[in-house]
Amino acid sequence: xxxxxxxxxxxxxxxxxxxxxxxxxxxxxxxxxxxxxxxxxxxxxxxxxxxxxxxxxxxxxxxxxxxxxxxxxxxxxxxxxxxxxxxxxxxxxxxxxxxxxxxxxxxxxxxxxxxxxxxxxxxxxxxxxxxxxxxxxxxxxxxxxxxxxxxxxxxxxxxxxxxxxxxxxxxxxxxxxxxxxxxxxxxxxxxxxxxxxxxxxxxxxxxxxxxxxxxxxxxxxxxxxxxxxxxxxxxxxxxxxxxxxxxxxxxxxxxxxxxxxxxxxxxxxxxxxxxxxxxxxxxxxxxxxxxxxxxxxxxxxxxxxxxxxxxxxxxxxxxxxxxxxxxxxxxxxxxxxxxxxxxxxxxxxxxxxxxxxxxxxxxxxxxxxxxxxxxxxxxxxxxxxxxxxxxxxxxxxxxxxxxxxxxxxxxxxxxxxxxxxxxxxxxxxxxxxxxxxxxxxxxxxxxxxxxxxxxxxxxxxxxxxxxxxxxxxxxxxxxxxxxxxxxxxxxxxxx
Amino acid sequence: xxxxxxxxxxxxxxxxxxxxxxxxxxxxxxxxxxxxxxxxxxxxxxxxxxxxxxxxxxxxxxxxxxxxxxxxxxxxxxxxxxxxxxxxxxxxxxxxxxxxxxxxxxxxxxxxxxxxxxxxxxxxxxxxxxxxxxxxxxxxxxxxxxxxxxxxxxxxxxxxxxxxxxxxxxxxxxxxxxxxxxxxxxxxxxxxxxxxxxxxxxxxxxxxxxxxxxxxxxxxxxxxxxxxxxxxxxxxxxxxxxxxxxxxxxxxxxxxxxxxxxxxxxxxxxxxxxxxxxxxxxxxxxxxxxxxxxxxxxxxxxxxxxxxxxxxxxxxxxxxxxxxxxxxxxxxxxxxxxxxxxxxxxxxxxxxxxxxxxxxx
Numbered sequence: 034x035x036x037x038x039x040x041x042x043x044x045x046x047x048x049x050x051x052x053x054x055x056x057x058x059x060x061x062x063x064x065x066x067x068x069x070x071x072x073x074x075x076x077x078x079x080x081x082x083x084x085x086x087x088x089x090x091x092x093x094x095x096x097x098x099x100x101x102x103x104x105x106x107x108x109x110x111x112x113x114x115x116x117x118x119x120x121x122x123x124x125x126x127x128x129x130x131x132x133x134x135x136x137x138x139x140x141x142x143x144x145x146x147x148x149x150x151x152x153x154x155x156x157x158x159x160x161x162x163x164x165x166x167x168x169x170x171x172x173x174x175x176x177x178x179x180x181x182x183x184x185x186x187x188x189x190x191x192x193x194x195x196x197x198x199x200x201x202x203x204x205x206x207x208x209x210x211x212x213x214x215x216x217x218x219x220x221x222x223x224x225x226x227x228x229x230x231x232x233x234x235x236x237x238x239x240x241x242x243x244x245x246x247x248x249x250x251x252x253x254x255x256x257x258x259x260x261x262x263x264x265x266x267x268x269x270x271x272x273x274x275x276x277x278x279x280x281x282x283x284x285x286x287x288x289x290x291x292x293x294x295x296x297x298x299x300x301x302x303x304x305x306x307x308x309x310x311x312x313x314x315x316x317x318x319x320x321x322x323x324x325x326x327x328x329x330x331x332x333x334x335x336x337x338x339x340x341x342x343x344x345x346x347x348x349x350x351x352x353x354x355x356x357x358x359x360x361x362x363x364x365x366x367x368x369x370x371x372x373x374x375x376x377x378x379x380x381x382x383x384x385x386x387x388x389x390x391x392x393x394x395x396x397x398x399x400x401x402x403x404x405x406x407x408x409x410x411x412x413x414x415x416x417x418x419x420x421x422x423x424x425x426x427x428x429x430x431x432x433x434x435x436x437x438x439x440x441x442x443x444x445x446x447x448x449x450x451x452x453x454x455x456x457x458x459x460x461x462x463x464x465x466x467x468x469x470x471x472x473x474x475x476x477x478x479x480x481x482x483x484x485x486x487x488x489x490x491x492x493x494x495x496x497x498x499x500x501x502x503x504x505x506x507x508x509x510x511x512x513x514x515x516x517x518x519x520x521x522x523x524x525x526x527x528x
Numbered sequence: 529x530x531x532x533x534x535x536x537x538x539x540x541x542x543x544x545x546x547x548x549x550x551x552x553x554x555x556x557x558x559x560x561x562x563x564x565x566x567x568x569x570x571x572x573x574x575x576x577x578x579x580x581x582x583x584x585x586x587x588x589x590x591x592x593x594x595x596x597x598x599x600x601x602x603x604x605x606x607x608x609x610x611x612x613x614x615x616x617x618x619x620x621x622x623x624x625x626x627x628x629x630x631x632x633x634x635x636x637x638x639x640x641x642x643x644x645x646x647x648x649x650x651x652x653x654x655x656x657x658x659x660x661x662x663x664x665x666x667x668x669x670x671x672x673x674x675x676x677x678x679x680x681x682x683x684x685x686x687x688x689x690x691x692x693x694x695x696x697x698x699x700x701x702x703x704x705x706x707x708x709x710x711x712x713x714x715x716x717x718x719x720x721x722x723x724x725x726x727x728x729x730x731x732x733x734x735x736x737x738x739x740x741x742x743x744x745x746x747x748x749x750x751x752x753x754x755x756x757x758x759x760x761x762x763x764x765x766x767x768x769x770x771x772x773x774x775x776x777x778x779x780x781x782x783x784x785x786x787x788x789x790x791x792x793x794x795x796x797x798x799x800x801x802x803x804x805x806x807x808x809x810x811x812x813x814x815x816x817x818x819x820x821x822x823x824x825x826x827x828x829x830x831x832x833x834x835x836x837x838x839x840x841x842x843x844x845x846x847x848x849x850x851x852x853x854x855x856x857x858x859x860x861x862x863x864x865x866x867x868x869x870x871x872x873x874x875x876x877x878x879x880x881x882x883x884x885x886x887x888x889x
Contacts, residue, residue, distance in 0.1 A: 431579055432616035436630045436682060437606030446633070450620045 066139050066294055067118065073292065079107050079116035083251040085147060085270040086120040086290060102249055104213050105490045111136060111295040122268065123291035124185060124215065134295075134494070141291040147272070148284030152265030154257055155280050160206075160264075164282045167238050168231075176234070177285075184227040189215030194225045197233045205244040208232050209253045209262040209478075212491030216268050216286075217245075219488050221321045222329070228266040231285065246398075247488065248478040254278055256478075259392040313498040323489050330485030331506065333399060337481065338468045340403045345410025345467075352415035357422065367415070374412030380473045382409060387477040402474045406467060413463050421456035422448060461518045465511045472507075482506060529555045529686065529717065530576065535585035536741075537571055545571045547741035549585070553686070553719060558712045560728035561721045562752075563738035564764060569721045570613075572738065573688050576719070577608045606634060609679035609687040613694050615671040617663040623650070623674050624659040630682045642681075649677040653707050669700030673707055680711075687711070689720040705731075725765075729753050737761050767832035769796055775814060775824040782811065789828070796830050798837075805867050805886065806837065813841060813882075816860035819853070821845040822879075839868075839884040846880040849873060 067073050074095030080086040082100040090098045099116045101107055110116040112134065123141055153161040171177055183192045192215070210217040210228065217226040224245045236243035246262050253265045258278065268288075271281045318324040355367040374382070386405040387398065425448050433443030475484035486499040493499070530553040537546040545568040553559055561569045574580040576587060578594060578601060586593050594604055617626050627646035631637040637645070650656045653673035663671060672692055679687055689708065693701045705727050711718065712731045722728050728735060728749070735752040737745045745752065745761045756762045763770075771792040773785060786807050793803045810826065818824055822844030829838040843850060851861055851873050865871050870885040 426614075426616070428612060428614050428616035429618060432610075432612065432618065435577055435579060435605055435608075435610035435612075436678075437602045437604075437634050439602050442633070446629070447618050447620075454620075 067292065069140055070142055070292070073118055076117040077115070078118045078120055078292075079110045080120045081107070081250055085272060086122075088272070088274070089290070090120055103211065103487065103491050105487075105492075105494050105496070108134070108136065108494045109496045111293065114295075114297075117294065119293045120290060121293065122288045124288060135297065136293055136295050138291045139294050141289045146287070146289040147270040149268045149286045149288065150271045150281035150284050152253070152257060152269055152275075152279040152281060154260075154263070155278070157263065157280065161280050161282055163239065164235060164264075167235055168283055168285060171234065180227055180230055184215040184230070189218070189226065192225070194220075194223065194230060194233075197230070198237045199233065200236065200240050200242050203241045205242040206232075206236060206239065206264060207244045207246055207262040208264045208266050209246050209248050209256055210265075210267045211247060211250055211253075212488055213268055214492070217266065218492055219321075219326065220492075222325050227286070228268065232264070232266055246478040247480060247484065249476065252476065255388060259388045261387070261392070261478075313495055316493045317489055317495060317498045317502070321492075323492070326480075326485040326488055327482065327502070327506070330480055330482040331510075333474075333479055334468070334471055334482040334510075337399065337402045337406060337471045337474060337479075338464075341406035341410050341467060341471075342464050344403065344407035346414050348407060348411035349414030349418060352411055353418040353422070356415065356419055371412045371415060374409050375416075379406070379409050379470050380476060383473060383477060398474075398477045398479045401477060402471070402479055406471060409470075410463070410467055414460065417456050417459045417463065418452070421452040421459075424455050425451045457518070461515050464518065465514055468511055468514060469507060529553055529590065531588040532576075533586045533588070535572070535575060535587065536583050537568070537575060537580060538583045544741055546575070546582070549741075549743055551736065551743055551746070553717070555685075555717055556715050557717055557733045558731055559719045559734050559736060560732040560749075561719065561736045561738055562723070562725065562728055562764075563736075563744070567738045568741050569738050570690050573610075573690050573719060573721050576688060577605050577610060579610075602634075606682055607685045609682060609684035611672070611675050611679055611687060611689045611692050613691040615663075615668070615675045615695075617671055617674055617678070619663050621663075622659070623655065623661050623663065623666070626663070626674060627678050627681050630678065635682065646677070646681060649680050650674070652680075652710075653677045654703075667700060668696045669703045672696065672700075672704045676704075676707055676711075686717040686719065689718060689722070691721050691723065693722070693724060725753070737764065739764070766834075769830045769832070771828040771830075773810075773824075773826040775826070778815075778820060780814065782814075785810065792828065792830075796832065798830070802837070802886070806839075809839065809864060809867055809884070812860045812863055816857040817850060817864070818843050819846060819848075819850065821847075835887070837886040839886070841882045841884075842876075843880045843882075845878050847878065850880050850882060 065072075067076070070093075074093055077097045077099055078090055079099040079101055080090055081104070082102060087098065087100060090096055099110060101110060104121070107116075107119045107121060111119050118139070123138065151164060153164070168177075183195075210224070212218045213226075215226055216228040217224060219225070229245070232243050232245075246256075248256060248262075250267060253262070253267060253269075254275070256262050257265055265279070268286070269275065269279075269281075271284060275281070318327075352367050352371065355363045356371075358364060383402065383405045387401050391401050391404075429447050429451065430443055433447045434440070438446065471481060472483040474481045475487065480488070482503055486503040489499045490496060532549055532551050535546055535549040536544070538544050549568075549572055561572065563569055571580055575582045582595060586595055588594075589604065589607075592599065592604075594601075617623075618629065621629060624643070624646050627649055628639070628642040631642040631645060632639055647656060647659065650659055653676060655670060655673055655677070658666060658670065658674075663674070666674065676687075676692075692708065693704050696704065701724065705724065708718070708720070708727075709731055720728070720732075730749075732749050735747060735749055736743045737752055737756075739760050745756065745758050752761065753765060756765050762768075769792070771788065773788075789806050789810065790803055793806065806828065813826075814824070818841070820843075824844070825840075825842040827838075827840040829840070830836075831838070850856065851871070864884070867886065868884040869887050870883075872883050874881045874883070
C-alpha cells in the first residue's frame with residue numbers, strides 16, 4: 034500500500050517534469066512576418082473548426098488549414114509552432130494576456146469581418162423577436178456601451194459581472210456557448226462575459242432562468258435544431274450559409290478578423306522551474322477558485338461512472354440470463370444487442386442517445402450519459418458474466434441438483450461463487466476502462482473532469498498543467514477503484 | 529422400491545440411447561449395471577433422478593411416477609444420492625463444508641449436528657484429517673470418498689453410482705471400492721454403473737447387462753458371469769474384441785486396413801508376430817483367394833480369456849467352394865492353412881463362410 038502511493042507520487046513528478054520539458058523553447062529560425070492576406074499561402078494557419086475563418090481560409094489556395102476546437106488550443110498551436118499564424122476575430126488578443134506570450138497581430142482583414150448574432154431555431158420566431166426588441170431597448174438606454182466598455186475595452190480579467198436579477202422558476206432558456214474571452218468564460222465558477230451578461234439580462238427581462246450549456250462550436254447548430262438548446266451565444270457570425278439553418282437575431286457585435294503570429298525571437302523571463310510550477314499552480318487552481326471546477330468535474334465523472342457500473346451490471350446480468358436461457362428468440366435478441374453495442378464506439382452511442390433518442394425530451398445530459406454508458410457496460414459485463422458462468426463445470430450444477438437443491442439454489446450457492454472468481458478480474462478492468470471512457474461526455478455538454486480541464490485551459494491558456502493534473506486524478510481514481518473492488522471481493526471470500 | 533416401465537430416451541432422431549428399459553429394484557438390493565460403452569448405462573442411471581429427462585415411459589418410486597411434471601423433484605432427489613464419475617465436489621467449499629451443506633441447507637439440521645455427522649461420515653471413509661482441506665488438495669480416490677460421504681450426509685434411500693472409479697488412477701480404485709463394499713454390507717440400496725467386473729460380481733445381488741438401449745440380460749452374478757445365455761452377453765463377459773471390415777471390390781485400401789489391424793493388435797497387446805501373420809493372412813485372402821462375387825465381410829475376433837484370434841470371412845453370392853476351387857491360387861491357400869491352426873469353410877444360402885483360428889503364441 035505504502036509502496037503504491039510512493040509510485041503514484043513518483044509518476045506524478047515525472048509527468049510534471051515531462052510537461053515542463055515539453056514547454057521549453059524550441060529553436061526556430063525567425064520568420065518573415067506577413068503583412069497582408071496575400072502572404073499567408075504556403076503557411077500553416079490555425080482557426081476554430083466550423084467558424085467563419087475556417088470557411089474563409091479554405092478558399093485561399095495553398096494555405097494549410099489547422100482546425101482546432103478552442104481559442105486556448107489556437108494559442109498553443111502558435112506557441113509550439115504547429116501553426117505559423119492564427120486567424121481569429123481581432124478581440125482574440127484581449128483575454129489571453131498575449132503580450133506576455135509574445136503573440137501579436139500582424140494584420141487585420143476588414144473584408145472578412147462580420148456581425149455576430151444570437152442564433153435561434155427557425156421555428157422559434159417569437160423568442161427571436163423578443164430578443165431583438167430587448168436589445169433595441171438596452172441599446173437606447175446605453176447599457177450596451179457600458180457592457181462593451183466593461184468586457185472588451187477595459188480588459189475582461191478585471192471585469193466583474195454587475196448584479197442581474199435571476200429567476201429560478203419557469204421554463205429555463207438554454208444557452209449554448211463555449212469559453213471565448215471576453216464574450217463568455219468562467220470566472221469563480223460562474224459564466225461571465227459580454228454575451229453572458231446579455232443573456233442573463235435577457236433572462237431578467239423574460240422572467241425566466243438561464244441555463245448555460247458548454248459545448249463544442251461545431252455541435253451547436255445540431256443541438257439547437259434538435260431542441261437541446263434554445264439560443265446560441267457563441268460569437269457566431271451571421272452568414273448566408275448559416276442563415277439557411279439558423280434564425281439570427283439582430284447583430285450585437287461587429288468585429289474585424291485578424292491574423293496573429295508568435296514572435297519567438299523575443300526573450301521571455303520565465304523564472305526557475307519551481308517558480309513556474311508555483312505560478313501554474315496558482316493560475317490553474319487557486320485563482321478564481323478554479324480547483325472547484327475540478328471538484329465539480331470529479332463529481333460528475335464519479336456520478337456517471339458509479340451509476341453506469343451499477344445499472345450496467347444489473348442490466349448485464351439480465352442480458353446474460355436471457356442469453357443462457359433455452360428460448361431461441363430471447364437468446365438471439367440478447368446476442369444481437371450485445372454485438373451491436375460492442376461494435377459501435379461509445380462516443381457515437383452517446384451522441385445518438387443525446388441528439389436522436391432523447392433529442393426532444395428535456396432529460397438532463399448527465400442522465401443521458403448514465404443511460405448510454407449503462408447500455409454499453411451492460412453489453413460488456415453480460416459477456417463477462419456469461420464466460421464466467423460457463424467456465425464453471427456442468428458437474429457442479431448436477432451435483433447440487435442431485436442433492437436436492439433447486440435450480441436457483443444451486444446457481445446461487447455453488448455456481449455463482451465459483452463464477453465470481455473468474456469474473457472479478459475482468460470486471461475490474463472493464464470498470465476502470467468505463468471510468469476512462471466517460472471522459473467523452475464533454476461532447477454532450479457535461480462538465481466532467483476532462484471538460485473541467487478544458488474550461489481551465491480556455492482561461493489560463495496553459496495546456497500542460499491542467500492536462501497532467503487531470504491525468505493524475507484519473508490514474509489515482511482508477512487505482513482506487515481497482516483496489517476498492519479487490520477489497521470487496523476479499524471481504525466476500527472471508528465471509 | 530423403483531419400477532421402470534418402457535423407459536426411452538432419444539437425444540436426436542438418429543440417436544436413440546434408451547429404447548425400452550424395464551426393471552424393478554427392491555430395497556436392499558445392490559444392482560450393478562454393466563455393458564459395452566455407449567449402450568446407455570449412465571443415461572439410464574441419470575434418468576432415475578431426472579438429471580436426464582426421459583422421452584417416454586414411467587419411473588415409479590414408492591408408488592409415485594416421477595415423470596409426472598407436478599412432482600417435487602428436489603424432495604425426490606434428496607432421497608436419491610448420486611456419486612459421479614468426476615466427483616463433482618463443490619470446489620469453493622472445504623471438505624467438511626461439502627459434507628455439511630446438504631444437511632444444513634436442505635434437512636434443516638443445526639450446524640453443530642451437521643458437523644458431528646460430517647465428522648462421523650469422514651471417519652467412515654477415512655478422511656477425518658482432511659476435513660479442513662480444499663477439494664483441490666485431495667487425490668482422485670480421496671475426492672470420490674468425500675463425494676460418497678457427502679451423498680450419505682443426506683441419508684438417502686438409494687445411491688446411484690455413475691462409474692465411480694472410471695476417472696481414477698488404477699492405484700486408487702480399491703480404496704473407493706472398499707468404501708462401496710462397506711455400504712453394501714450395511715444393506716444400503718445401490719445401483720452401480722461400473723466396468724470393474726470382479727467388483728460387480730462380488731458386491732451385487734443382481735446384474736443388469738445393458739446392450740443396444742435395453743436391459744439385454746439380467747440375473748444373479750453367477751448367472752451372468754458364469755452362464756451367460758445370450759451371444760452378446762457371452763461376447764462381453766468373455767471379453768471378445770472385434771474388428772470388422774467390409775470390402776466391395778479389388779481396389780480396397782490395403783494400407784488403411786493394415787493400419788487398423790496394427791492398432792487393434794496393439795490395443796490388446798498382441799505380439800508383433802501376430803500382427804504380421806494377421807496382415808499377411810488378410811492380404812492373401814483379399815488378393816489371391818476370394819473371387820469377389822459380391823460383398824466381402826471380415827470379422828477379426830480376439831477373445832481375451834482364451835487368448836485366441838478368430839477370423840470370419842463371408843463372401844456373398846458365391847455358389848462354388850472357395851478353398852477347393854481348382855482355379856484358386858494353390859500357394860496362397862497353402863500359406864493360409866499353414867498359418868492357421870484351423871481353417872473351415874461352410875455355406876449359408878448364397879454365401880460362403882471361411883472360419884480361421886489362430887492360437888496366440
